[in-house]
Amino acid sequence: MVSGSVGTGTALGAVLLSLVAVPAQAASGAPGSGRVASVAAAGLGAPDDAGLRSVLRSALAQGAPGAMVRVDDAGTVHQLSEGVADRATGRAITTADRFRVGSVTKSFSAVVLLQLVDEGKLNLDTPVNTYLPGLLPDDRITVRHVMSHRSGLYDYTNDMFAQTVPGFESVRDKVFSYRDLVGLSLKHALTNAPGAAYSYSNTNFVVAGMLIEKLTGNPVATEYQNRVFGPLGLTDTSYVHPGTAIAGTHANGYLTPDAAGAALVDSTAQTVSWAQSAGAIISSTRDLNTFFSALMAGQLMSAAQLAQMQQWTTVSSTQGYGLGLRRRDLSCGVSVYGHTGTVQGYYTYAFTSKDGKRSVTSLANTSNNAAVLTTMAGTLESAFCGKSSKATRRASAPSATPGERYEDIAPDVARD
Secondary structure, eight states: OOEEEEESSSOTTTOOOOOOOOOOHHTTTTOOOOOOSSSSTTOOEEEEOHHHHHHHHHHHTTSEEEEEEEETTEEEEEEEEEEEEETTTTTBTTOOOBEOOGGHHHHHHHHHHHHHHHSSSOOOOSSSHHHHHTOOSSOBBBBBHHTTOOOOOOOOOHHHHHSSSHHHHHEEEEEEHHHHHHHHHHHHHHHOTTTSSOOOOOHHHHHHHHHHHHHHHOOHHHIIIIIHHHHTTTOOOOOOOOOOOOSSSSSSEOOSSTTTTTTOEEOOSSOOTTTTTGGOOOOOOHHHHHHHHHHHOSSSHHHHHHHTOOEEEEEETTTEEOOOOOOEOOTTSOEEEEEEEEEEEEEEEEOTTTSEEEEEEEEEEEEHHHHHHHHHHHHHHHIIIIIIIHHHHHOOSSOOOSSSOOOOTTSOOOOO
């Protein structure tokens, strides 16, 4: 089943009829004059819709039931989708579907913490144990170390999901406390001295959730809603832990077993208690684009804290990590800012330009599939670099590049 549009007005399951961009107001259903805004954010070529569609179709060929992408570009909207949201009913996936965003949640958690810095309630260079006495085994681990994945705290998901489907089924309905998860991490020694090296670990953003709750006296769900979801009008976005359902129209997630050729596992319903403030938010392409656009436009924190968020630690030759924020350097020389997300059954890329004027969110409703993970990165190339032969080659390349062989969950477990 195939669906796609740039703008609105395409019925579910309809084949793309045109690639004409429409005003963002029309795409969202809001009233307006119908005047088309600038088709491209400043300094960027127009998004390559044909390239985007090629990426989505490649993801389906590699095993994703469905894939979609939305580009919000200085007032115009491009929306393309391929395949199905629900394998049982055959319903076509669309960019209106909600989905689990996985580690994109980390950027929301980071925003709340940096707002607390602005309010004088938190200092980035103060040890975590000052706020949460006795929690961590080394008093040198600071808030900044945690937010930049330089704490050395072992990622407990490496053990939890060493076997993909059995690991998932063992925690699908389980409810953990934050301290339970930190305890799983502390069964292992630190992977490096605090501040010495970047090492991606979900444990860090479990600690972030603990800091949010300790400093505000509220659950993270309340702080997300009051500080981000509500002010930005993110009506598709929620944090329902420990509930297991995704409200409203949504894409089902399908987890790929480790055994080649085994049937996909519907992983839609789960508590995501194993992740919480590291990965349990539910959202949509529209809302994630709104969020990252507002973030980079300086609407969510002071300029000083936004600058702190963009103090980059090198991840690879083309990637950096700030404070709950990723930077990716594309083949055309453009850098984009946002986060990737992996949770069972869902791969998300959500990134924006430096000025926040062009934002892109793409989703494939599968996971534990390295080929799909790598292929979906090509949506960034087509959206930000436009019609570039190099971008096209990258988008269709089946092999992973360094830094893309591993997922946000169980990052030390090779997924190829």
